[in-house]
Amino acid sequence: DSGVTQTPKHLITATGQRVTLRCSPRSGDLSVYWYQQSLDQGLQFLIQYYNGEERAKGNILERFSAQQFPDLHSELNLSSLELGDSALYFCASSFTGQSNQPQHFGDGTRLSIL
């Protein structure tokens, strides 16, 4: 158990809809990362937050947004969903978000777009 909690585990929705994925980092970790894992793109970094502030952006679409709240949990919002957004979405956390620190991953949220 990594200590990172992601909910829900599975999400099934339709094209055009909006969903919110939630992540609670490990106790004591201040930084949260979001990744997308799909068959064609592999594991891709989306965005990072540190102590409530956005720190780095990766290959995140404009239809996607995220935030980190004062209690350090984070939410990833996906809107105007398309079939290609079907993927496993991981949240990870680390203590300070520096590149030398291992990131500990949650179990992921599997998103299926019908």
Added chain:
Amino acid sequence: AQKVTQAQTEISVVEKEDVTLDCVYETRDTTYYLFWYKQPPSGELVFLIRRNSFDEQNEISGRYSWNFQKSTSSFNFTITASQVVDSAVYFCALSDFNSGGGADGLTFGKGTHLIIQP
């Protein structure tokens, strides 16, 4: 730009055989960090090891060992006396120090699917 290449898409061996998973990376930075993660069939990503660019010592942890060679930009992972429970997808990943203030997220390879047959 960073890049991680895991050329072996799938490896299948019989239990108790030794197996090596290859990882080759590209980065322009002199300070960087390499990681291996395991993704078992249940789907979670499990951190295995971190190595920084200044430490070329090989590391051994039980049946697992890692060989880091800067000269060939490789960070290979060997499992000795493999077991069925080692069956998983293994990812090599890179994080460098200077990109985006040292916080650009991990660059992952495509992964190697390791199948250990009983």
